[in-house]
Amino acid sequence: MATRQGYFDLLDWLEGHKPIEPHEFFARMRATYGIAHLFYADVIPLAKSVRLHRLHHTLPHSHERALVELGNGVLLAALRVMLSSVRPLEHGALRERMPVLKPLFSLATLLDLPVQGISYPLVSPAGRAAVLSISVPVPQADLPIYLRHYGRDIHTLSALFHAALVDSEQLVDDVFEDAPSLTPREREVLHWSAAGKSYWEIATILGISERTVRFFMGNARRKLDVVSNTQAVAEAVWRGLIPQA
Amino acid sequence: MATRQGYFDLLDWLEGHKPIEPHEFFARMRATYGIAHLFYADVIPLAKSVRLHRLHHTLPHSHERALVELGNGVLLAALRVMLSSVRPLEHGALRERMPVLKPLFSLATLLDLPVQGISYPLVSPAGRAAVLSISVPVPQADLPIYLRHYGRDIHTLSALFHAALVDSEQLVDDVFEDAPSLTPREREVLHWSAAGKSYWEIATILGISERTVRFFMGNARRKLDVVSNTQAVAEAVWRGLIPQA
């Protein structure tokens, strides 16, 4: 299997073949490390679901259909656990942690897919989460040795693969962009409104008239381009414009 | 310098010495890979600043004071760039990208600190960002060779170090925890309210009466223990209970 040179070759390939073609990368990973399948997802996590941003995998179409028919609940549950982990997560640990995934592993066995593997969470832009999961055709007892030898390679290459894909889109969105220039007073009234205070209460707290509170709030709404105080506060919290009360 | 065995020793150390003592880990990294200094920060990014959650580094106190006196703007600028990257970032690239950091590198030279190095962004819980930055005493021309040989080790060990620290706190905070048990309908009306819709508009969108919208909102307020819709939405956004509109 892989030698140090195999790792270096992949490093160089990632550097020299931008924009990256995911399936080419997957093919090289499979050839170099004896990986059976790879599954990569880059998503926007929502409270109870995820919004897919990018999805690449090596499963044949026939297997893909069988997985889809398993139902969204099972796949989503697996995906969410992998995405919420900050450390690599072995499939065995996944299986133990979540009995709901039993049908998924049963199906994998039925389709003659290897069930040993590991998922690597990947550093992503704010508001996003990504994971690359691999399955390898080794007996369960041999997986720790496999990961000890090749884990650092696969982890590092996965991160660089994902970073290359992100880089190819990053010219559009700078997540630390400057917000609209709210004045100190505008931020103050937003803050107190977010804390549940009425205009009258805010006026008393700040020692100004209720009319002025309204004026500042109106300005804040205009600058944030929103139509209600509720929307203004949602926007301000989301963008970190006001501290949590 | 490091052999494969050095890497394995650190892997085993990270597995066998929980809870992790950061300075012990740093000492081992320095010894194994000839690293001059390490700097690790785990933060909550805000729009215009960062809130420090955890900070560990190997700088002596005297150097620490000199850095602080450089001013918040310079350090913050460097930190934000490192935190917002999804790929490892060499210090040379940092310097080129941001002329504002010039005084920082001048000071490092003055204090006889190596200026060659690299920062690794680390997978973090939602709403957090972390980075481990190392400086190594090698000539600029030798850095690429150094990173080619040891980058995968350092990257992987850094990620596991950070994950171990995060794990030791995760029993307290599960970022995907279900907050107060808002029903789906309660979340929906919160979401639309945060998007600036009036009750009448929400009623039309959801195909229910305005009275029912009010009922769900009232429930949401009660469950979130707040006194206004504005406060409810602030709370919900802050806690990630509703997606950004």
Add this chain to the structure above:
DNA sequence: TGTTAAACTGTCGGTAGTGACAGTTTATGC
């Protein structure tokens, strides 16, 4: 069978917030 939770709905009297009219003073930059 009884209780609880979720989803749904009407009426009434009251208030908090809204836009649209008006204005003031002070400080800064061109």
Add this chain to the structure above:
DNA sequence: GCATAAACTGTCACTACCGACAGTTTAACA
């Protein structure tokens, strides 16, 4: 000197939202 921004203020008519009274049906669980 003039324009702009920030902070501050009053009045009027209107609307969106509020709590407090009322209710409904369905499903799940003990």
